[in-house]
Amino acid sequence: MAKISVIGSGGWGIALTILLHKNGHELTVWSFDKKEAEELKITRENKAKLANILLPEDIVVTDVLKEAVTDKDILVLAVPSKAVRSVSKSLKNIVKDKQIIVNVAKGLEEDTLATMTDIIEEELKGKNPQVAVLSGPSHAEEVGKCIPTTCVVSAHNKELTLHLQNIFMNPAFRVYTSPDMFGVEIGGALKNVIALAAGIADGLNYGDNTKAALITRGIKEIATLGVAMGGEQSTFYGLTGLGDLIVTCASMHSRN
Template sequence: MKNIAIMGSGGWGIALAILLHNNGHNVTIWSYSESECKDINENHKNTEYLPDIDIPKGVKATNDYAALLTESDIIVVAIPSSYLRQSLELFKDFIRPDQEIINVAKGLEKETLKTLSQVIEEILPNNQVAVLSGPSHAEEVARKIPTTCAASSKSKAAAVVVQDLFMSDYFRVYTNPDLVGVELGGALKNVIALAAGASDGLGYGDNTKAALMTRGIAEISRLGIAMGADFHTFNGLSGVGDLIVTCTSMHSRNRRAGILLGKGKSLEETLDEVHMVVEGVHTAQAALAFAKEYKVEMPIVEKINQVLFEGKDAHTAVKELMLRHKKGEHLSYDLMTEEFIEWKMK
């Protein structure tokens, strides 16, 4: 049995706390909100994020991060990307080098063009860092609906620790050595989900969504390959798998936000109505910055940024995507067989 700190009390943090408790570990959730801690400790609920889920009595909550971090063996970071750096700066003096850090949030830091594991490594250079990612809505994991994710790290041993901690009869974990690919797939699918939601909000059909998802994974793969990721990762849980679940489910706050944008709501109105962190909004700017840095063409990401931050009408953005210059369907010459390259060059 391990003493595990869950740093973050949103839906995903709660779902994983329940999972780890069910796996026999001693789990405590940190929340900055005293009222939220009281709700968890006294009512065994997180009324704001997972109101229909009962939290086991053995799962506790605290807003004393110093004591919690000092007493824990493993630290699970479930903090939105936009708050990660400032939170770690608060935590770092209470974290020991022997504590493994497991990041379960998805996103990128646009100011530094770093993945979240890189942000953690910068602030906690002496700690082993791993990530858990994949198609996993908190609402379903909390209800023990079968789910499969991927664990990754620079260290195989650290990834296996994650696998051993989280594996259960309803939560299967694979290891994957491609840390960059796993993180990029988990982060960028939220941006494509905004586009898929906007398509729904505009009243378009399955054809449109299939096109956005397929060309979206092509954009994600292009950037990933440019950054040194393994192409095959994007055919797996952290690529196509996470993209499918986020673009098609009403559990997805990114898709819900996209629907509102497609219906003509402003970004401010959209965020007010969703009333939760919409990671795709924060990641969209970072994705565009990454695309420029690595000189990768990402037209869907570009149009989503224009809709979010430049006031472009979603219907116009779709038309502009459809009328882009003609081209062949491929990802990279590096991925093609010699026969295919010969065909293309004729």
């Protein structure tokens, strides 16, 4: 059993908290908002982000970051991508050396185009964090209900990757591994551009032909750019590229 803290109490954070709790781990979830934390403690539900899915009573909820981080084996960073840098800065003086941190946010920083793991490593320089990424076609609404889902975990070293695969995987949540950490992150970020185009097509009442064209030509562009940036081509045609693109373009849960 691992002691795990999920940093972020949005839909994805809550879904992963429940998943990891089902896997037999000891869980804490941190909320930036004191009012939201108090409501979670009482109702055990984030009604705005993940309605009708309840946190088990033995999961600790806190709005104190130091309390959430202290003596934890693994931190799961489940804050929005725009908040990754500020939260990482807040973590610098309270995380232990070589802390395992799993980023689950998707995106690139607007000003620098840095990946989320790049930001974490930059802000925690000197702490030597063991950073990994979990990504793939995984809507929180379905993960929270234990609907079969597949994801990919990737880290700088194989030992950590395999350890995290074991931490997250269960019969309803299959986790594959990849050595291409950069490609995994880039695929999750770039697919949002094509997904927005698919959303626009839906808004214009275009049909399935248009969406099929956007997905197939879109993944080609994602792969071409991703390889030019340093990723492996096969990564973009797997779960974290094509898989994530399909679920984002086609699902009613998406915000595109």
